[in-house]
Amino acid sequence: MKKQLIKLLSSPKLFVYSLVWLMILVTVGTVSQKDIGLYASQQKYFSSYFFTFGFVPFPGGRIVLALMLINLISMMFKQNLWKMKKLGVIVVHLGGIMLLVGAGLTAMFSSEGSMVIEEGSKSNTVDDYHITELAIINVSNPNYDQYTIFGKPLFSSGNNLMHENLEFDITILDYMDNATLETAEGTSKVGFKGMLSNFNLVELDRDKDDMKNKPAIIFQVSGTFSDTDGIYGLIFGQSVPATLTINSNQYVMALQKKKTYLPFAIELEDFKKVMHPGTEVAKSYSSKINLIENNIPRPVLIEMNKPLRHQGYTFYQASFIESPNGEETTVLAAVNNYGRLFPYISSIVMSIGLLLHMLVSMPNLFKKKKS
Amino acid sequence: MIVLIKYNVLFLIIIFISCDNNKHIQSYRTPKKDFGLSLQRSEPLNKENSKITTNLTWDLPKNWVPSSGHSMRLASFDVPFSNGVGDLSIVSLSGSSGGLLANVNRWRGQVDLNPISESDILTVSTVGESKMGAFRIFRMINDSNTQNAIIAAVLPTGEKTFFIKLTASKDGIIELQTVFEKFCSSIGN
Numbered sequence: 296m297k298k299q300l301i302k303l304l305s306s307p308k309l310f311v312y313s314l315v316w317l318m319i320l321v322t323v324g325t326v327s328q329k330d331i332g333l334y335a336s337q338q339k340y341f342s343s344y345f346f347t348f349g350f351v352p353f354p355g356g357r358i359v360l361a362l363m364l365i366n367l368i369s370m371m372f373k374q375n376l377w378k379m380k381k382l383g384v385i386v387v388h389l390g391g392i393m394l395l396v397g398a399g400l401t402a403m404f405s406s407e408g409s410m411v412i413e414e415g416s417k418s419n420t421v422d423d424y425h426i427t428e429l430a431i432i433n434v435s436n437p438n439y440d441q442y443t444i445f446g447k448p449l450f451s452s453g454n455n456l457m458h459e460n461l462e463f464d465i466t467i468l469d470y471m472d473n474a475t476l477e478t479a480e481g482t483s484k485v486g487f488k489g490m491l492s493n494f495n496l497v498e499l500d501r502d503k504d505d506m507k508n509k510p511a512i513i514f515q516v517s518g519t520f521s522d523t524d525g526i527y528g529l530i531f532g533q534s535v536p537a538t539l540t541i542n543s544n545q546y547v548m549a550l551q552k553k554k555t556y557l558p559f560a561i562e563l564e565d566f567k568k569v570m571h572p573g574t575e576v577a578k579s580y581s582s583k584i585n586l587i588e589n590n591i592p593r594p595v596l597i598e599m600n601k602p603l604r605h606q607g608y609t610f611y612q613a614s615f616i617e618s619p620n621g622e623e624t625t626v627l628a629a630v631n632n633y634g635r636l637f638p639y640i641s642s643i644v645m646s647i648g649l650l651l652h653m654l655v656s657m658p659n660l661f662k663k664k665k666s
Numbered sequence: 667m668i669v670l671i672k673y674n675v676l677f678l679i680i681i682f683i684s685c686d687n688n689k690h691i692q693s694y695r696t697p698k699k700d701f702g703l704s705l706q707r708s709e710p711l712n713k714e715n716s717k718i719t720t721n722l723t724w725d726l727p728k729n730w731v732p733s734s735g736h737s738m739r740l741a742s743f744d745v746p747f748s749n750g751v752g753d754l755s756i757v758s759l760s761g762s763s764g765g766l767l768a769n770v771n772r773w774r775g776q777v778d779l780n781p782i783s784e785s786d787i788l789t790v791s792t793v794g795e796s797k798m799g800a801f802r803i804f805r806m807i808n809d810s811n812t813q814n815a816i817i818a819a820v821l822p823t824g825e826k827t828f829f830i831k832l833t834a835s836k837d838g839i840i841e842l843q844t845v846f847e848k849f850c851s852s853i854g855n
Contacts, residue, residue: 434698434701437698439696439698440695440697441693441695442692442693442695442696443692443693444691444694445691446691458693460693475837476841477840493843493844509748532749533748533841
């Protein structure tokens with residue numbers, strides 16, 4: 296059984312079948328972008344272990360790539376591979392493994408988001424473009440805010456969320472990827488608290504452009520044994536904060552994009568935009584910033600094709616906001632990708648491998664010609 | 667050697683399959699941030715600053731910015747919401763200023779809604795209570811014109827009628843309705 300499994304996992308056929316399935320995934324994923332949008336398609340076909348088509352489950356991109364990685368590694372254990380004449384093949388396999396390890400690192404640990412900074416102010420937070428989180432913030436302490444964060448994978452209906460920082464329990468009732476508020480005229484709202492006592496959260500079809508989706512969550516607060524217990528709702532970007540007061544503690548609740556706090560800050564000194572003469576079309580944007588680390592500022596200029604790379608993050612000039620009173624705000628795209636260099640390195644390794652294989656095979660080639 | 671590689675590789679695979687950077691529960695502290703909680707306090711905010719020549723006072727939400735409006739306006743504010751800024755005006759006119767129905771139908775016309783009859787006017791409004799007496803709120807949203815929507819409060823005080831009108835997109839009006847109602851309730855003299 297064990298031998299059979301190793302034989303199957305190290306079979307070149309498995310690699311070929313996986314490659315064919317990947318091609319099908321790429322085709323289906325590309326076509327489906329038209330209907331469900333780029334991000335949803337990426338998530339469904341490439342960033343998933345399995346996806347369903349109707350009721351039938353199919354392997355997603357991650358499981359196929361993991362199988363290919365296991366297959367390549369298993370091939371390395373084959374006794375007949377470890378020969379001098381197969382040196383090139385070994386190096387090519389190592390290059391392939393490196394490429395897949397890089398893909399794994401990117402899939403698991405990379406992140407991308409935006410950093411919005413007004414002129415004259417500084418920021419050390421990056422808001423993820425897509426991932427949503429529920430933040431319960433205890434604002435009672437005069438010196439700091441205590442955040443307790445629950446990630447989106449915990450938002451299944453019926454899930455109980457508890458934490459030692461909180462004096463209450465949360466039970467998730469519903470999570471919507473895209474929703475809107477409607478007034479609750481004529482609806483009985485007994486037990487509903489906060490915004491939900493006047494409004495209903497109504498689920499909408501997911502927009503193809505994920506940035507336009509406004510996620511919402513409905514949950515039950517219990518365990519305070521007071522009038523505070525009840526059903527609450529939050530929608531992304533609501534201007535009026537939802538609050539809870541229990542004993543002497545005041546909590547703010549928010550559905551927000553996942554925040555990453557950086558060990559350094561960026562201060563926007565000046566934002567400049569140059570327009571094409573006589574038009575409203577921007578020619579170039581640039582942000583003159585101070586990179587503040589250990590309280591030491593370092594001036595840096597971020598331009599459209601000149602990003603700032605620092606501590607694994609790359610900051611690109613992405614956009615800007617101009618208020619009616621002329622105040623300017625820069626929007627930087629912040630990307631953190633640990634696997635960034637792997638495709639380059641693995642391509643070089645594979646090229647060397649192919650070259651080695653050609654060199655090693657060359658004497659045999661000439662021998663055959665002579666004969 | 668092979669065994670060593672084997673275990674290293676297995677370790678690597680387990681890491682990839684079991685870990686990711688999306689820690690589902692986290693806890694951390696940050697320096698104090700203004701969450702705009704003053705909006706929800708019952709005590710008047712900026713009461714002195716908001717006192718105007720007509721001796722009206724109100725609790726001004728912290729993120730509302732006074733703006734320059736028409737000369738007929740007692741006060742104007744830029745009212746921010748998630749996707750834009752609404753325009754709030756406070757106007758006072760003597761008496762009933764042409765009647766409630768005429769004013770409501772004028773606003774309805776501004777958002778391409780059909781006029782309503784006198785008998786319907788009470789059914790399309792809600793009632794609130796300010797420090798100067800009861801007011802009536804009208805919400806005018808046209809689903810085929812989502813860029814323009816109005817919520818307005820009419821506060822009759824005998825000699826004068828106060829009109830508090832907020833213009834924004836449909837989403838803006840829906841989002842700001844609670845704050846608008848709270849603001850109207852805080853109006854006094």
